[in-house]
Amino acid sequence: MDGIEAGWAIPLLLIGFVAVWQAFLSIAYFNGDLHPDVLETWTLGRSLEWGSSKHPPLMGWVARAWTSIFPLSNWSFQLMALVNSAVALWIVDLISRRFTRGDKRLVVLLLLMLLPTYQVHAQRFNANAVLLATWPLATYCFLRSFETRQAGWAAAAGAAAALAMLGKYYSAFLIASFVVAAILHPQRRAYFRSSAPWVSLTIGLVALGPHLYWLATTGAKPCSYALTHAGKPVARALSEALLFIPGVAMVLALPAAAWVLIAGERLKRFPQDFRAMNPGLWLLFLVSVGTIVFPVITTLVLRTDMEPIWALQGLFLFAILIVCAASYPIERFYSVNLAVTVIGIALLAVVLVAPVHALYRNNHPLHEGRNFYRKAAAELTGQWHAQFDTALSAVGGDDDLAFAVAFYSPDHPVYTRRLVNSSGGHLPDPSALEVGWAALCFGEDAACVAAMEQLAARAPRFVKSEFGVQSTLLGLRGVSQRFTAIMVPPAAGPTTAPSPR
Known part of the structure; x- marks a missing residue:
C-alpha cells in the first residue's frame, strides 16, 4: 500500500x-x-x-x-x-x-x-x-x-x-x-x-x-x-x-x-x-x-x-x-x-468454489450445453472426414452449436446464418451448397432437426447421424448428451469457400 x-x-x-x-x-x-x-x-x-x-x-x-x-x-x-x-x-x-x-x-x-x-x-x-x-x-x-x-x-x-x-x-x-x-x-x-x-x-x-x-x-x-x-x-x-x-x-x-x-x-x-x-x-x-x-x-x-x-x-x-x-x-x-x-x-x-463448481457441472451440465462443445465438434468433424475427402467449410444447425463447431473444430468452418434453425425455410448461400455443409442439433431439439432436414432435402443427397458424448472430469464420468448431425456433401467440380457471416 x-x-x-x-x-x-x-x-x-x-x-x-x-x-x-x-x-x-x-x-x-x-x-x-x-x-x-x-x-x-x-x-x-x-x-x-x-x-x-x-x-x-x-x-x-x-x-x-x-x-x-x-x-x-x-x-x-x-x-x-x-x-x-x-x-x-x-x-x-x-x-x-x-x-x-x-x-x-x-x-x-x-x-x-x-x-x-x-x-x-x-x-x-x-x-x-x-x-x-x-x-x-x-x-x-x-x-x-x-x-x-x-x-x-x-x-x-x-x-x-x-x-x-x-x-x-x-x-x-x-x-x-x-x-x-x-x-x-x-x-x-x-x-x-x-x-x-x-x-x-x-x-x-x-x-x-x-x-x-x-x-x-x-x-x-x-x-x-x-x-x-x-x-x-x-x-x-x-x-x-x-x-x-x-x-x-x-x-x-x-x-x-x-x-x-x-x-x-x-x-x-x-x-x-x-x-x-x-x-x-x-x-x-x-x-x-x-x-x-x-x-x-x-x-x-x-x-x-x-x-x-x-x-x-x-x-x-x-x-x-x-x-x-x-x-x-x-x-x-x-x-x-x-x-x-x-x-x-x-x-x-x-x-473451494471452483473445484466444487467443476464437480457439480460434471453431472449437472451448463444449460447452454457447454460441457459438450469440444467433443461434439470433434465428433462431427471426424464423421465429415470419414464421409468426404475435404475440409468442413460451413456449419449451421442450433445457433450455439454452430458457433461452437466453428470455434472448436480443427477445420474452423464458417458459421453460416442461413443454415441455423432460426432461419429455417431460407435457402443457404450457393457457395455453401457447392462446398457442402454440416448442421448440428441437440438430439431432443426436434424443430432444429426438422428444419435442417428440410434444407438438406434440397441437395442431391445428405447423411444423417446420431451420436452421444459424455462429460468427464479427471476420469470421472458425468452426464451424457445426444446430438443429431446432418451433412450435405460438396458438389462435384470447383468450389468456393463461403465467407464468414
Whole structure:
C-alpha cells in the first residue's frame, strides 16, 4: 500500500487480480467450454466488418486482435476477458487519482472487485463486457476535456465516445449523460464557449462515419435487432422501469455495505461532503445520474426491456463518488481489512468454489450445453472426414452449436446464418451448397432437426447421424448428451469457400 503513489502497487494488484481469477475460471470450467456469447464474438471477428446483423463491431475487432497473438483456446479467451477487466480498473484508477491519493485509490478498486462485474460478468466477453473498459475511457477523456478545454482532450473524448458506441448502442445513454452533465454544471459557460464540445462532436462523428455509412447501406440491421426489445406491453415496460434502479442498487449492495463499515459514524458528514463536492466530482455525479435515469425514461417511452445487468459498466462512477467525495481519510486499518477481504474471497473461490463448481457441472451440465462443445465438434468433424475427402467449410444447425463447431473444430468452418434453425425455410448461400455443409442439433431439439432436414432435402443427397458424448472430469464420468448431425456433401467440380457471416 505504501507503493500506491510510487506507481507499482496498483499494477501489481491488477496483475494479481487477473492471475487469481484466471485460475478460478480455468478450474471452474475445466470440463466446460466458452459461453456462446464469446464464441459469437470470435465468429464476428473472423471478418473485418463495420458491423453485423446484431451488434456493432468492436467486440469482434478485439477478439480478432487478441487471436492474432494468442491461440484459439478456452484459457486464451478467459485471459482476454480478465485483461479487459484489468484495463477497465486501471482507467478507473486514472479517474480516481484526479481527486484523491494513497489508500483511497486502492479502496475504489477493492470496492469494485467485490462486484461480480469484473470476473463473472466479464467472462462472457460480448457487447456488454466490451463496455467495461470503453465507458471509463470515454468518461476520463470527457472529464479532462471539460476541465482543460484543450483540443487534444476534446478530440480524445469524441474518439472514445465513438469507440463506446462501436461497442454497443447502449452507450448512447453515456453520451447523453455527458451532454446533460455539461449543460447542468456550473462551469458550463466556459466549456460551451470553448471549441472543446464542437471538436468532440466533430471527431466523434468522423470516427463513427464508416459505421454510419455501413448502417445506411446495409439496412441498419443492428438497429432493427435493438428495436426487437421495444414494443412490449405497457405493464411489462412499467415493471422493467420500476425494477431497474432497485436492481442496480442490489448489485451495489456488497460494496455499499463495506463502505458503511469503513465510514461508520462519519457517514453523518455526507450532506456536508455532498455540498462541498469537487467540481470534477460534481460532473461525474451528474453523469452517473444520467446513466441510470436515461435507461428508465427509454424503457417507458419505447416500452422496451431494460435489464439491470446492462448498467454494470457504469457502476465505477458510484465507487469513485462515495470514496473520493468523502472529506475524511481512510485509516490503514480499514484499507488493510478490505484488501484482506477481497483477496480472501478470491482465494476461497479458487480453492473451494471452483473445484466444487467443476464437480457439480460434471453431472449437472451448463444449460447452454457447454460441457459438450469440444467433443461434439470433434465428433462431427471426424464423421465429415470419414464421409468426404475435404475440409468442413460451413456449419449451421442450433445457433450455439454452430458457433461452437466453428470455434472448436480443427477445420474452423464458417458459421453460416442461413443454415441455423432460426432461419429455417431460407435457402443457404450457393457457395455453401457447392462446398457442402454440416448442421448440428441437440438430439431432443426436434424443430432444429426438422428444419435442417428440410434444407438438406434440397441437395442431391445428405447423411444423417446420431451420436452421444459424455462429460468427464479427471476420469470421472458425468452426464451424457445426444446430438443429431446432418451433412450435405460438396458438389462435384470447383468450389468456393463461403465467407464468414
